[in-house]
Amino acid sequence: MATVATNRTGRPLAGSRGTSLRRYALTRLALVVPMILILLTLVFLLMRVAPGDPITASLGGHVPPAVVDEIKQDLGFDRPIYLQYRDYLWDIGRGDFGTTITDRRPVGDIIVENGTATLELTFFAMIVAIVVGVTFGLLAGRFRDTWIDSGSRLFGILIYATPVFFLGLMAQLFFGSYLGWLPTSDRASPITDATLELHTHIxxxxxxxxxxxxxxxxxxxxxxxxxxxxxxxxxxxFIRLVRVNVIRTMKDDYIEAARARGIDERSVVYHHAFRNALVPVITVVGLTVALLLSGAVLTETTFNWPGIGKTLIVYLQNRDYAAVQGIIVVFALIVVLASLIIDFVNAYIDPRIRY
Structure with missing residues (x-):
């Protein structure tokens, strides 16, 4: 292991810290390339292991064979598999995710129109998850083995085990139908949807x-x-993760030293233990992006939310493999990008990761 220049307190010097962070970032970027290539290859192969071909599967007997052959030739599905794979990688490298078979729409346009709705939903869902999860997890760790701890853990287990579509239906029934407080479907009212001037589609x-x-x-x-x-x-x-890390951090030596110096218990918990307990949470945030995207598929279907998840279900039902392939590729790239960003943030916050 390479030695690192440190100051009197044992912390890395500013120059070595910048060099190590730069080296770590370059290494992670280099590893992303084969990771993306493997993901793209798996998606390409999975879309072609089904019997027959994507064109016949999506159109079936609804169009004459001559039209099917013409579409195959137009989309390149009549070419050898290795040429399809080469063109597939080339197109994705240029930002072209293909064209749907059933309605001949560019997948890129679908991502812009429907993906922004999913982005908006997942962003605010992540805020809810972090606020609720961190709050309950902190309380459970702070008041360990009390009714607060037991209640928080029970809530976390139940809420995580509840299917998202069932929770959505119950929310629609109670807050929408019974109380009438909130709308139960769509992204906006018909008037807003028709008159809204779009700039970002968010x-x-x-x-x-x-x-x-x-x-x-x-x-x-x-x-x-x-x-x-x-x-x-x-x-x-987040509830379980924050609880475990708060309990572990409360046992560290520097927490005992802070208490020995007479620092207020609230300051010890919230200004010392809590901050260090959040470092592993940042890692999980990146992994949660995949969980949110998968949950968005069912959530959007339940609430008739016009996002990319609901659109994916429609194309799956139509067996439009070209559209499904393009959308899944975008999902995979988003997860990889989120993981990469979280790795950079972790390396910046915690020097132990990059040394």
């Missing part, structure tokens, strides 16, 4: 951009139930 941003507060309130109301439903299911992961 409704909360576009309504603020336009200065339309009435539309903003309408969009937020439609967002609450699906975001809270998806976020609560994900919060179960």
């Amino acid at each position: 409704y909360t941003i576009d309504t603020l951009w336009n200065g339309d507060w009435e539309a903003f309130v309408d969009v937020v109301k439609h967002l609450i139930l699906p975001a809270v439903t998806l976020g609560l299911v994900t919060a179960g992961v």
Whole structure:
């Protein structure tokens, strides 16, 4: 192991810290290339192991054979598999994720139109998951072996084990049908949907951009139930993780030293133990992106949310393998990018990772 220059306190010097972080970042970037190549190859092969070919599977007997052959030739499915694979990698490298078979739409346009709805949903769901998970986890670790701890753990287990579609249906029934507080489906009311001037295709941003507060309130109301439903299911992961790390951190020597110096217990917990307990949580945030994207498929279907997950279900039902392939590739690239960003953040926060 390479030695690292340190100061009197044992911390790495600024120059060595920057060099090691740069070296770690370059190493992680180099590892991403084969990882993405493997993912792309697996997606390509899985879409072609089914009997027959994608064109016949999606169109079936609804069009004449001559038209099927023409579409095959147009999309390149009549070419040898190695040429299809070469063109597939080349197109993705240029940002072209293919064209759907059933409605001949570029997958890139679908990602822009429907992917932004999923991005908006998962972003606010992540906020809900972090706020609820970290709060309950901190309370459970701080008041270990009390009713607060037992209640928080029980809540975390139950909420994580509950199917997201069942929790969504119960939320629709109680807050929508019974109390009438919130809308139970769609991304906005028909009037807002028809009159909203789009800039980013993210409704909360576009309504603020336009200065339309009435539309903003309408969009937020439609967002609450699906975001809270998806976020609560994900919060179960954070509750357990934060609890375990708070308990472990409370036993460290520097916590005992802080107590021995007479520092207030609240400061010891919230300013010392809690901050260090959050370091592993940052790692899990990256992994949770995949969980949120998978949960978004069921959440969007339950709430009729016009996101990429609901669109994926439609193309799966139509057996449009070209569309499914393009959407799954985008999902995979998002997960890889999120993991890479989290690795960089972890390396910046915790020097032990990069040395």
